[in-house]
Amino acid sequence: MKTPTHHHGNKFSSFFCNLFGHHYVVSKKVTEHIKEYKCLHCGKEVTTDASGQLSVLTPEMQDINSTLADMYRKRRGRQVQHVA
Ligand SMILES: [Zn+2]
Numbered sequence: 535m536k537t538p539t540h541h542h543g544n545k546f547s548s549f550f551c552n553l554f555g556h557h558y559v560v561s562k563k564v565t566e567h568i569k570e571y572k573c574l575h576c577g578k579e580v581t582t583d584a585s586g587q588l589s590v591l592t593p594e595m596q597d598i599n600s601t602l603a604d605m606y607r608k609r610r611g612r613q614v615q616h617v618a
Contacts, residue, residue, distance in 0.1 A: 547575040547576040547577075548576050550575050550576075551573060551575050551576050551578070556573040556575065556576065556578055556580075557573055557574045557575055558571035558572065558573055558574075558580065558588075559571060559572060559574055561579065562599070562603075564581070564582075564599045564600075564602050564603045564606065565602055565603065565606040566606075567582065567586070568581065568582040568599065568602060569581070569582055570591055570596075570599060571588070578590075579591035581595050581596075581599060583595070
């Protein structure tokens with residue numbers, strides 16, 4: 535048995551997530567490959583990092599993501615003329 539050292543969200547939700555895994559939904563699309571996710575049950579937030587893995591959404595990661603999103607939007611803006 536492992537004892538939780540800390541918990542986020544309410545206890546029942548964390549318990550549920552421990553049993554069944556987090557139920558992440560996309561909370562923000564950063565780029566084609568990078569998205570931010572939030573767990574419906576416990577509210578835990580994660581994001582896709584540079585290596586394509588999910589990692590905890592820290593303020594630093596949010597900062598990086600908003601910069602990426604900005605660059606992504608500008609680049610798409612230039613390419614979008616081809617479509618339509
Ligand atoms: Zn969860």
